[in-house]
Amino acid sequence: MTQLEWIDSDSFSIGDCRFTIDVTPGPKRRLSTENNFTLVKTKRFLSLYDEIEEDLAGKKILELGIFEGGSLVFFDKRFRPSKLVGLDIREEPIPALDAYTAGRGDAVKVYYGTSQADQGALDKICQDDFDGQVDVVIDDASHLYDLTKASFEILFKWLAPGGTYIIEDWAWSYQVPTQERKHPWYKKTGMATLLFELIGDLAANNAIDFISIDRTMAIITKSKAPNSQLTFGKDRLRGRSSPEV
Numbered sequence: 449m450t451q452l453e454w455i456d457s458d459s460f461s462i463g464d465c466r467f468t469i470d471v472t473p474g475p476k477r478r479l480s481t482e483n484n485f486t487l488v489k490t491k492r493f494l495s496l497y498d499e500i501e502e503d504l505a506g507k508k509i510l511e512l513g514i515f516e517g518g519s520l521v522f523f524d525k526r527f528r529p530s531k532l533v534g535l536d537i538r539e540e541p542i543p544a545l546d547a548y549t550a551g552r553g554d555a556v557k558v559y560y561g562t563s564q565a566d567q568g569a570l571d572k573i574c575q576d577d578f579d580g581q582v583d584v585v586i587d588d589a590s591h592l593y594d595l596t597k598a599s600f601e602i603l604f605k606w607l608a609p610g611g612t613y614i615i616e617d618w619a620w621s622y623q624v625p626t627q628e629r630k631h632p633w634y635k636k637t638g639m640a641t642l643l644f645e646l647i648g649d650l651a652a653n654n655a656i657d658f659i660s661i662d663r664t665m666a667i668i669t670k671s672k673a674p675n676s677q678l679t680f681g682k683d684r685l686r687g688r689s690s691p692e693v
């Protein structure tokens with residue numbers, strides 16, 4: 449049973465698990481309780497994930513940034529991956545998630561206290577948990593340019609030919625709250641800068657086959673060319689630099 453049964457406008461169930469949507473910014477979001485997981489995704493995200501079901505169903509999936517575990521359990525229930533690993537920089541465990549994963553044996557694993565830019569940890573997860581190849585990466589972690597790019601560069605080499613790399617919430621630097629000077633991220637480089645670089649790679653190189661960009665997420669498809677390496681198209685900038693936004 450993988451279909452969503454809507455209970456009210458903010459909650460649904462899949463089989464015996466309930467999901468409560470809470471996209472409140474900041475630390476005031478609801479915490480997960482046993483079999484009722486907090487999910488930080490609007491309906492628009494959920495329908496986009498429906499559209500790419502074929503790329504996720506039964507695959508090996510790595511999620512960066514799990515918050516209260518709702519997205520990890522959602523991916524598990526909705527797409528029945530053959531292997532699912534989630535990591536988060538938060539140190540404190542999520543009891544409801546730990547109870548869930550305990551019932552999933554080796555199929556679902558969580559790493560707390562792990563940064564999305566920790567090369568040693570990511571390489572080890574890809575080698576040991578995914579046997580050297582990941583089909584899908586979903587990055588919903590820091591949303592900061594440097595860390596997001598670091599993950600991309602580390603994980604792209606482990607991504608299967610034709611694999612899918614999803615970057616959620618890339619558009620924040622264009623949105624109203626971060627356009628205000630008082631916002632803590634006002635001066636930070638937005639993730640659109642990374643998307644420009646990925647478009648440069650798509651145009652000038654053979655590592656990426658396709659990029660699909662919606663206002664909520666960017667979906668990057670790795671090419672099937674053997675040993676493809678990222679260049680970000682830097683050798684074609686003719687002395688110019690990429691835009692920073």
Ligand SMILES: C[S@@+](CC[C@H](N)C(=O)[O-])C[C@H]1O[C@@H](n2cnc3c(N)ncnc32)[C@H](O)[C@@H]1O
Nearest residue numbers: 487488513514515519536537563564588589590
């Ligand atoms: C938007 S929340 C994730 C929401 C979750 N994916 C969902 O849809 O329910 C972002 C998470 O990323 C984590 N995070 C922030 N910086 C990180 C980093 N450098 N490495 C790993 N996780 C990070 C935060 O602790 C937080 O739990």
